[in-house]
Amino acid sequence: MLKIEHFALSLEKERLMVIEEISLSSGKKVLFFGNNETGKTLFLKSIHGDFSKFEGNILIEEKPLSFYKKKKQSFLLENTTHLLPDETVWKNIILPLPKVSGHIKKKIIELCFVAGLHKKIQSKVKDLSYSSQKFIELIRAVIQLPSIILIDDVDHFFDGKNLLKAFDVCEFAINSGSSIVATSKTKLENFDMYYRIQDRKVEKA
Amino acid sequence: MKKGIFLQVIIIVLIILGWNCFHIGYNYQKQVFENNLSSIPMILFSMDLNSLDSLSSDISERSYIKEVIVESDSTVSENIITDYGLNGAQNILEKYALPNVMSIYFDGEKFKSVQKDELEKIILNYPDVVMNYDIPSWAVSRMKIKMLHRTYLIGNGLFFFFLLFITVFLRIHFEMKSNEFWKIFRTSGGSPKIRRKQFLINSLWTGLFPVAFVFIVYFAALYFQYLRIEIDYRLFGIEFAAMLFSTLIARISLGKNI
Numbered sequence: 061m062l063k064i065e066h067f068a069l070s071l072e073k074e075r076l077m078v079i080e081e082i083s084l085s086s087g088k089k090v091l092f093f094g095n096n097e098t099g100k101t102l103f104l105k106s107i108h109g110d111f112s113k114f115e116g117n118i119l120i121e122e123k124p125l126s127f128y129k130k131k132k133q134s135f136l137l138e139n140t141t142h143l144l145p146d147e148t149v150w151k152n153i154i155l156p157l158p159k160v161s162g163h164i165k166k167k168i169i170e171l172c173f174v175a176g177l178h179k180k181i182q183s184k185v186k187d188l189s190y191s192s193q194k195f196i197e198l199i200r201a202v203i204q205l206p207s208i209i210l211i212d213d214v215d216h217f218f219d220g221k222n223l224l225k226a227f228d229v230c231e232f233a234i235n236s237g238s239s240i241v242a243t244s245k246t247k248l249e250n251f252d253m254y255y256r257i258q259d260r261k262v263e264k265a
Numbered sequence: 266m267k268k269g270i271f272l273q274v275i276i277i278v279l280i281i282l283g284w285n286c287f288h289i290g291y292n293y294q295k296q297v298f299e300n301n302l303s304s305i306p307m308i309l310f311s312m313d314l315n316s317l318d319s320l321s322s323d324i325s326e327r328s329y330i331k332e333v334i335v336e337s338d339s340t341v342s343e344n345i346i347t348d349y350g351l352n353g354a355q356n357i358l359e360k361y362a363l364p365n366v367m368s369i370y371f372d373g374e375k376f377k378s379v380q381k382d383e384l385e386k387i388i389l390n391y392p393d394v395v396m397n398y399d400i401p402s403w404a405v406s407r408m409k410i411k412m413l414h415r416t417y418l419i420g421n422g423l424f425f426f427f428l429l430f431i432t433v434f435l436r437i438h439f440e441m442k443s444n445e446f447w448k449i450f451r452t453s454g455g456s457p458k459i460r461r462k463q464f465l466i467n468s469l470w471t472g473l474f475p476v477a478f479v480f481i482v483y484f485a486a487l488y489f490q491y492l493r494i495e496i497d498y499r500l501f502g503i504e505f506a507a508m509l510f511s512t513l514i515a516r517i518s519l520g521k522n523i
Contacts, residue, residue, distance in 0.1 A: 135454060142452040156455035197453075204454050 061086040061239055062208060067116035069099045071108065076101060079116070079177040080260045082208045082255070086207070089227065091214075093244045093265075096173070100243035101138075104210040107241065109138040120207050134208040135201035139216060141193045145186035149177055152185055153200045164203065167232065174228045191217050192225030198226055202233040209233060209243040222247065269439040270470050277432060277475040281504055284424045285479055288496040291417045295410060296494070299373030302406040303331060307371070307398040309388065310364040312368065314338075316391050317367045321386055329375035338363040364395075428504075429511050432471065436515035440464070444522060464516070464523050472508035477500060 066078040073140060076099030077261050090120055092102060105111035107118055109125045110131060117237055120133050128134075152158050153168055160168075172178045175195040194217040201209050209230065218226050227250060230240055240251075247265065249253060256265040304316065311317050317335050325333045336344070341363050346352060368386075383402070388396055447460050480501050486492035 091380070116477055131456075132454070142449045144446065144449055152453075156449055156453040158459075253361070 061121060061237075062120040062241070063117075063122070064068070064107075065119075066166055067106075067114060067118065069102055069114050071099070074262055075166065077257060077262060078127070078260055082262070084168055084241070084253070085220050086239055087234050087252045088253060089234070089240040090255065091242050091244060091248060091251040092255045092257060095135045095245060096221045098257040099258065101212050104136055104212050104241065104243060107148065108134050108210055110134065110136070129158060133206055134210055134211040134233075135206050136149050136202070136212065137194065137197050137201065141190070141197060143185045143193055144186060148182050148184060149188070149196055150181050152196050153203065156200065156204065164246065167227070168199065170202055171202060171229050171232065175199060175225055191219075191222055194196075194218065194224070195222075196231055202229055205233055205236045209238055209240050210242065211228070214242040215244040215246065215248060220249075248250060269425070273432070273435045273439065273471050276435065276506070277428070277471055278408075278478055280424070280431060281475050281479045282482075283312050284421075284428070284504060285483060285496065285500070287417075287420055287424060289494050291420075291492045292496055293411055294427050297515050298406050298410045298413065299312055300375065302410075303371055304401050305402050305406075307369040307384075308371070308398065309367040310349060310395040311367070311391070311393050312338075312362065312364050314365045317394055320388065320391050320394060321367060324369070324384065327380075327384075329377075329380040329384075330369060331370050331372045332370040333367075333372075333493070334368045336368075337368045338365050341366055342348065342513075348376065350436055367394075373406070376403075379471035386484075390394060425507055428507050429514070432508065432511040433514050433518070435473065436467075436511070436519055440515070440519055440522065461523055468512045472505070474513050476505045476508060479504075 062082075062084040064079050064082045066081070067077070068075065069077040076097075092103065092119055093102060102111050102114075106114045106222040107125075109128060112125075120128060120183075144155070147174070150168075153172075157164065161231075169178065169181070175192075175198070176194055177192060177199075180188060180192065185196065188196075196221075198209075213227075214223065214226075227240075230238075234240065242248075242251070247256075255262050309320070314335075314337050321335050324330055337360065346354070358389075385396070388394055407411045450459070451457060483492070483496070487495065
């Protein structure tokens, strides 16, 4: 589903990360962990197609990233939130959906319940905590069933308990074939695969 | 409809309404000057009635001639006696040979310098005909019409650029204001086509609706006889073209934002 070959990431002539080859099958939760300034964020941005100054190939569903230029197959959850603060939780979740069928509506309510947002559906986003806002973004990504959900610095906004909730939310997408690729500073539990970024190398941990 | 678009539509409707009031005002004032010009007849005298009849048949078919009235000397004499109650002076008048009179009324819109020169040349072919026409009044009226037309053209230019400036400014302002929304929409997985579609819908609201609305108001006013002065339909086309042009400029200026 996701294939990375001969990947090398540099910033201002300084090499940050090298990956010889990584192949991820669908429906997996993968964690890349490493210290600050190891290129984790740029790595996720590269997969998402927001950063192109890298060497090597990234293939999603055996197609290069240029194929997904107009219709992305991944979602990136960054440290900054991309929500409409004066709109409700519901409005923010359904924002990108062309139409909301009864089935989708039911699923969103179900996911909100899992994330603990069910009582706040009509609340304005600006009145919610940072972690709740991230859950809104996660539900919004999950409901669209992308190929990959990329979560940068997952430990920054989800603690151990919330991370389990986040996995429960993601379960819907994972069961439909989506994969979760996350980064963190330390190794976190409950992922299917782990990669450590150390000394510019990415190794299976 | 969002507040921003509603505000733009209101402003554009007001400008286009103002522009059409300007057209109506021009047509009304032009009509006043032309009626004034039409009301001044050219009077021709001749002792020979045949000359006047011949001249009448020469000019009566011309487009700038509204009406030609030829009165023979006896009719003139009768009119003078009737109009001024000079029954006692009938015998005196009969002793004098009065000239035959021809009055020419003009179409104020068409009787310009070229036509006046042409008519004077024709009259010169009849040496026994004496012409009497209030040329200074004609010249003043023509000058007023010319000045009015020039002001009208300048006014149209100003309205065009004002409309263009305001609409382009408003479109760009509101589109840039909504940029943050569209950025979040796009990041959240929304299709980029939706913004382009929204821009098109907004363009229809700001471009087509105000012109169509003012067009309907104008026809309703004519139909219910609140308005008696008609304006050229093509002017609505020019107003619509101005709106299309402003949309095009706004679209080019916004570039990749859309």
